Every structure is written in structure tokens, then in C-alpha cells.
Amino acid sequence: DTGVSQNPRHKITKRGQNVTFRCDPISEHNRLYWYRQTLGQGPEFLTYFQNEAQLEKSRLLSDRFSAERPKGSFSTLEIQRTEQGDSAMYLCASSLEFGKRNTIYFGEGSWLTVV
Amino acid sequence: QKEVEQDPGPLSVPEGAIVSLNCTYSNSAFQYFMWYRQYSRKGPELLMYTYSSGNKEDGRFTAQVDKSSKYISLFIRDSQPSDSATYLCAMTGTNAGKSTFGDGTTLTVKP
Numbered sequence: 123d124t125g126v127s128q129n130p131r132h133k134i135t136k137r138g139q140n141v142t143f144r145c146d147p148i149s150e151h152n153r154l155y156w157y158r159q160t161l162g163q164g165p166e167f168l169t170y171f172q173n174e175a176q177l178e179k180s181r182l183l184s185d186r187f188s189a190e191r192p193k194g195s196f197s198t199l200e201i202q203r204t205e206q207g208d209s210a211m212y213l214c215a216s217s218l219e220f221g222k223r224n225t226i227y228f229g230e231g232s233w234l235t236v237v
Numbered sequence: 238q239k240e241v242e243q244d245p246g247p248l249s250v251p252e253g254a255i256v257s258l259n260c261t262y263s264n265s266a267f268q269y270f271m272w273y274r275q276y277s278r279k280g281p282e283l284l285m286y287t288y289s290s291g292n293k294e295d296g297r298f299t300a301q302v303d304k305s306s307k308y309i310s311l312f313i314r315d316s317q318p319s320d321s322a323t324y325l326c327a328m329t330g331t332n333a334g335k336s337t338f339g340d341g342t343t344l345t346v347k348p
Contacts, residue, residue, distance in 0.1 A: 126280075155335070162340065162341075163340050163341075164241075164243075164325050164327075164338030164339050164340045164341055165281065165325070165327075165336075165338050166338070167335035167336065167337070170334055170335060177334065178334050178335060180335075211278075213280055213281075215280075225271075225283060225286055226283070226336065227283065228273075228280035228281045228282070229280050230279055230280045231278075231279070231280050233278075
């Protein structure tokens with residue numbers, strides 16, 4: 123499977139705990155994006171990387187959220203001190219910078235439930 | 238007001254019908270327009286991708302962009318039960334960074 127891979131697919135955590143999601147993009151893609159989606163809403167942009175550089179971060183992203191892409195390959199999204207409002211599907215996507223422009227390919231998502 | 242507004246639906250049509258899905262937007266900087274299909278509890282899947290005003294056809298799908306009216310549409314001909322899903326419009330500027338999505342229209346095609 124050469125698509126975008128996300129792990130874990132499902133996570134249930136208690137409020138106040140930290141969680142980390144991992145994303146492995148399509149191998150030749152140099153851009154990697156994180157989005158969040160709640161029921162009945164479209165995906166909401168969180169942040170994106172070009173290689174290892176984090177180029178844009180949403181103002182909606184609080185200090186409890188951090189994303190890294192240390193070697194320009196896989197990425198992690200960490201949520202510290204989780205709150206019930208963080209319950210959502212976290213989507214990772216990747217694209218080529220100079221390919222079919224803005225054609226991004228999504229993974230299957232990581233579902234987070236904060237209880 | 239959101240930058241991208243999408244007809245919320247839900248939409249229910251008989252098999253074989255022509256379906257029209259629509260979005261409006263307010264940001265003139267948007268240059269690239271996409272339609273994604275999303276099945277329940279799955280990630281979005283790219284269906285159509287267009288740049289600038291005009292029509293683009295791919296099989297039973299036609300994407301239409303009218304930048305002067307800030308209005309985009311997706312038409313599905315000869316709709317099939319397998320087309321039942323949520324359809325998301327998305328758009329992005331020339332910077333090719335983030336995409337801004339509509340909230341989706343849920344379509345059900347009845348056999």
C-alpha cells in the first residue's frame with residue numbers, strides 16, 4: 123500500500139492525558155498536512171510542512187498542539203492535556219510541491235475520543 | 238461567515254438521476270478548486286481538480302467553476318447507489334498551502 127498511513131486509527135484517552143498520532147506520507151511527497159474533522163463539518167486546516175520545515179500553523183491551534191516532521195519523512199501530531207473538545211478525526215495528507223498542484227491525498231484518519 | 242459555503246443537504250435521488258452539488262466562496266485569492274468524496278469514517282478521496290473558470294469532465298463527473306460569481310458545481314450523471322457519500326468542495330490559493338473546505342453535502346442514491 124503506497125497511500126498515506128496513519129496510526130493509531132482509534133484512540134480513547136482520559137481528559138488531561140497526552141496523545142500522539144503518527145503519519146507516514148506517500149514516499150515521494152515533500153508536503154505533509156494535518157487537518158481536524160468533527161462530525162458534520164469539513165476538514166479544518168491545522169498545519170503543514172514542506173520537507174522538515176513547518177510553513178504554516180492555524181491560529182486555531184492552541185499551545186497544547188505540536189507537530190513535527192524531523193527528517194522530512196513521517197510526522198507526529200501531539201496533543202497535550204487533552205480536553206473533550208479535542209475529540210475529532212485527525213487527518214493527515216501529503217502532496218508534491220510541484221506536482222499536480224494542490225492535489226493532496228488523505229489518509230484514513232485517526233479518531234480521538236476524550237472521555 | 239465562512240469562506241466556503243456548501244449546500245448542506247442531505248440530498249436523496251433515485252438511481253440514474255443527475256445530481257448537482259454546489260459551493261460558493263468569498264476569497265478571491267482561491268485559484269484551485271477540488272471536489273472530494275468521503276465515505277463514512279474514511280478519509281476524503283479526490284474526485285476532481287480544476288484551475289480557473291470553465292468546465293472539466295471525467296467520466297460521469299463534471300466540475301464547473303465560475304470565478305466571476307465565486308461559484309463552483311459538481312454534476313454527477315447517471316448516479317449510482319455507490320455514489321452515496323458525502324461530497325466536499327475545497328479550494329486553495331496560489332501558495333499551494335492549506336485548503337479550505339466546505340462542510341459537505343451528503344448524497345444518497347436510492348436503487
